[in-house]
Amino acid sequence: MIEKLVTSGTFSLDGGTWDVDNNVWIIGDSTExxxxxxxxxxxxxxxxxxxxxxxxxxxxxAHNDHIDAAPALARLTGAPILLHPADLELWRMTHPDTAPDGDLSDGQVLTVAGADLTVVHTPGHAPGAICLHGPELGAVFSGDTLFQGGPGATGRSFSDFPTIITSIEKRLLTLPADTIVHTGHGVSTTIGGEAPHLLDWITRGH
Structure with missing residues (x-):
C-alpha cells in the first residue's frame, strides 16, 4: 500500500519563509x-x-518542511528517525537539541510489509538528499530531487545545480521508464515522462 497525506506549513531558509504543501508518504500494509x-x-x-x-x-x-514534525511523530509512535549524515547541518537548523536516531546510506535497504526500499543518495537539492526506490512497488520516492517538469530547486544554500543533474542522470534515469515518481510536493510522474526534457538539458549542458 502506498498512501499519500498532504500537510501544510512553511519552508524557511536563507532568511526567507514560504507557505508550502508537502506530500507525506506512508508505505506498508495493515500492520506496519x-x-x-x-x-x-x-x-x-x-x-x-x-x-x-x-x-x-x-x-x-533535512529542509525544515520535510522534518519539522519528525521528533513529535517519533515520540507518538516510538519509531526511529533516519537521515543521511550529510544533511546533519541542515537538520540542526530546525532541531538543534534533537538528533536523528540513525543514518541512511546509499544502497541501504529498508524493508516494510515484505517490500524493499533501497536508499539512493541523490545530492544536489541538499547534500544528504536521498530517494527511496521500491522495485516491487514500481515506484521511487524522490523527495525534492525530481518533480513533474524537472529537478528540484538549487538556488539556495547547500544546493548545487550540476550536482542534482548528475544525480538524476546517473541514479534516477537509469530506473525503468514506467517507474512512478512520488514527489515531495505536487503530483506524481514517471521516469519515462521526465526523461526526454531532462536528457535534453543534460545534452545541452544546462
Missing part, C-alpha cells in the same frame, strides 16, 4: 508502515497511521 518525510503535522500523520507499527521515519533530506 514506513513514513517518508514527517512534514508539519505529527498528529495528522499519526491519525493516518492508526494503530499500525511505524518501522521508521525516513527523511529524504
Amino acid at each position: 508502515v514506513i513514513v517518508i518525510d514527517a512534514a508539519h503535522d505529527a498528529e495528522a500523520i499519526a491519525a493516518a497511521i492508526g494503530d499500525r507499527t511505524v518501522k521508521a521515519i525516513a527523511c529524504t533530506h
